[in-house]
């Protein structure tokens with residue numbers, strides 16, 4: 471049995487995958503040192519490689535997880551179920567007052583389900599985002615988590631609008647801005663001294679891991695061919711996600727002409743991103759980071775759950791159309807890339823706003 475200080479609010483943070491770590495760090499920091507609060511960090515182990523997890527904890531200055539569930543990889547059902555099975559006894563034993571979940575990964579929805587069923591109040595950080603594409607596993611995770619959450623912290627007004635339309639009572643919804651940008655603002659100065667030996671001044675930085683892009687051999691082959699074409703004009707630097715690397719090998723494809731790297735640490739990737747001529751990606755978070763940095767972003771998806779990156783930011787959706795990628799890349803190379811502005815409340819203080827609301 472865990473003896474907690476009397477009259478203390480016991481806050482759990484549940485994280486599991488790479489994009490969660492830069493989101494939890496600012497909230498942990500903002501709550502640290504507040505009177506009458508204790509925090510417990512739970513890592514589900516959805517991502518377990520050192521360079522997908524541990525290095526992020528180190529660079530973001532986070533404490534080691536208090537609880538590690540070591541669930542590892544699996545099908546969606548298996549991974550989600552395993553997280554639920556391993557998390558439930560921890561929640562029963564330690565009795566958190568509030569559980570905070572982050573983003574849209576399987577760890578997010580699994581934790582929200584466990585806590586909602588145990589009657590523990592849930593706060594969802596990065597609530598309200600919608601791609602309106604239910605073939606994306608993350609869209610299912612977002613819809614379910616938002617239905618279960620008691621506090622919904624949105625990064626932008628479109629999130630509030632989506633939640634309103636889905637019938638979430640407005641008093642549960644708080645537009646606090648983008649916590650991921652908090653980490654970016656804090657660590658950007660450290661990223662200035664990073665770099666890769668021999669990299670030319672102008673380059674395209676590429677990331678690719680969405681199941682829709684990498685799990686089908688014909689689609690993945692088409693994208694790699696487009697990237698080889700990009701590489702003729704601009705060196706392509708491609709830190710490859712483990713899933714993508716595995717698929718390239720399984721399908722007998724090659725990305726040999728590109729500068730393929732292992733996944734990079736947070737600070738190294740941020741440095742590369744901030745100096746890139748263009749970023750080509752199918753990630754969600756990178757669409758936001760490039761918008762903040764003012765770096766052109768060409769997104770290899772037909773839709774985005776982060777529309778402000780298109781309406782206000784530097785993001786252009788090119789889908790899987792090689793012609794569109796080609797024409798947008800020519801615009802960038804001709805110095806005519808889309809200019810953007812930073813969305814409201816993406817100012818490095820979202821974590822503090824969340825802490826203030828919870829303390830209230």
Ligand code: UD1
Pocket residue numbers: 487488489516517518519520522543544574575576577607608679711712713716754
């Ligand atoms: C997950 C998230 C996705 C997020 C991405 C960031 C879900 C549904 N998806 O996708 O939203 O953008 O993380 O990376 O939660 N693997 C390793 N080492 C690791 C982790 C994974 O080798 O540390 C490999 C395994 O082969 C695994 C595969 O990557 O099967 C996929 O990992 P998984 O966590 O299932 O999903 P991601 O594709 O990483």
